[in-house]
Amino acid sequence: MTAELKSDQGPEEYAAPSTIEEAARLMADGDALILAGGTDLKLQTGEGRIPYKKRLVNIRRIADLRGVTMDSGELRIGALTTMTDILKDELLGDMAPILAEAANHFASSQIRNVATIGGNICNASPAGDSLPALLVLDGEVELTCFDSGALTNRRVPLKDFFTGPGKTVKRAEELLSAVCFAVPEQRARARFLKSGPRPALEISVVSAALSALRDGNEVFHVRLAFGAVGPVPLRAMATEALLEGKTLTPQLIEEAVETLMGEISPIDDVRATAWYRGHLASVYLRRLLSDDC
Ligand SMILES: Cc1cc2nc3c(=O)[nH]c(=O)nc-3n(C[C@H](O)[C@H](O)[C@H](O)COP(=O)(O)OP(=O)(O)OC[C@H]3O[C@@H](n4cnc5c(N)ncnc54)[C@H](O)[C@@H]3O)c2cc1C
Known part of the structure; x- marks a missing residue:
């Protein structure tokens, strides 16, 4: 469905395609804005923070963009999968419960019912x-576009996707179609922590996630990430490298905290001071590395 709109504000055209190919064709000129759940977009365009483009493309009718599948040792989450879907999905609950943990800290049930993972990433x-x-x-995003008469896909590791607040390497003509990752080893332990006086309905002051394999107190395949401590969601790779293959001791944990402080660049804003964010990041790292996590 495509319609012309008569307004001097907002988009000139509205389209609600039902296939990925139709959506990609509508985006091919780079002059379209995607509407998924609308929970960010509605506020941003309403406040004029991001300008409308010529065309508004509502992708919510594209059934192929929604749901979780597993194939050849890889989990694939369609861009339109909502936070509620993630909370309830049995495959994710078994294989990657850290995502349900994050979704459980996300907004309210009303917002979770419409907020999509693709929207959260983009x-x-x-x-x-x-x-x-x-x-x-180790998530990778799948970006789809219509190029030279055919649908084409490319993959970008999520750690390389973000370039600044609200900015990514996604091109204007590209649709984020899915986020994928290898099925985690069942021995891997992963945790997500998020600050705030309430467990949900709170934008993070700081968030943190750790995934690692443990053999006694030794940690392997360490992955550590933080939110709201810099311009982009951050993989703390220097801290990961310090911890990799080592036995956790109180001294090593303090060295890791010191390394992390060199990797993050929190700012002062209405939610917290830079000092408090740094302090919270150090508290979370100690907690994630402690035995009970
Ligand atoms: C009251 C409230 C509470 C909130 N609480 C939280 C919270 O606790 N935690 C949190 O992380 N966020 C929170 N948010 C923010 C928001 O709900 C999330 O970021 C959500 O995941 C956005 O998804 P959406 O489907 O609504 O995206 P939309 O608003 O539809 O889109 C967001 C942006 O991504 C683009 N986009 C969306 N999907 C695609 C795609 N597939 N391909 C290309 N571009 C795309 C859009 O063009 C737009 O620029 C909150 C928002 C509100 C209003």
Whole structure:
């Protein structure tokens, strides 16, 4: 369905395609804005923070973009999968429960029912709740566009996707179609922590995620990510490298905290001071590395 709109504000055209190919064709000129759940977009365009483009493309009718599948050792979450879907999905609950943990800290049930994982990723907020969890799962985004008469896909590791607040390497003509990651080893332990006086309905002051294999007190395949401590959701790779293959001791944990402080660059804003964010990040790292996590 495509319609022309008569307004000097907002888009000139509205379209609600039902296939990925139709959506990609509508985006091919780079002059279209995607509407998924609308929970970010409605506020941003309403406040004039992001300008409308010529065309508004509502992708919510594209059934192929929604749901979780597993194939050849890889989990694939369609871009339109909502936070409620993630909370309830049995496959994710078994294989990657850290995502349900993040979704459980996400907004209210009303927002979770419409907010999509693709929207959370493309919005590229340093505080997006699914992002640290997807980063420690080594997530990759799948970007789809219509090029030279055919649909083409490329994959980008999530750690390389974000370039600044609200900014990514996604091109204007590309649709984020899915986020994928290898099925985690069942021995891997992963946790997500998010600050705030309430467990949900709170934009993160700081969030943190850790995934690691443990052999006694030794940690392997360490993945560590933080939200809201810099311009992009961050993989703390220097801290990961310090911890990799080592036995956790109180001294090593303090060295890890010191390394992390050199990797993050929190700012003062209405939610917290930079000092408090740094302090909270150190508290979360100690907690994630402690035995009970
Ligand atoms: C009251 C309230 C509470 C909130 N609480 C939280 C919270 O606790 N944690 C949190 O992380 N966020 C929170 N948010 C923010 C928001 O709900 C999430 O970022 C949500 O996941 C966005 O998804 P959406 O489907 O609504 O995206 P939309 O608003 O539809 O889109 C967001 C952006 O991504 C683009 N986009 C969306 N999907 C695609 C795609 N497939 N391909 C290309 N571009 C795309 C859109 O064009 C737009 O620029 C909250 C928002 C509100 C209003």
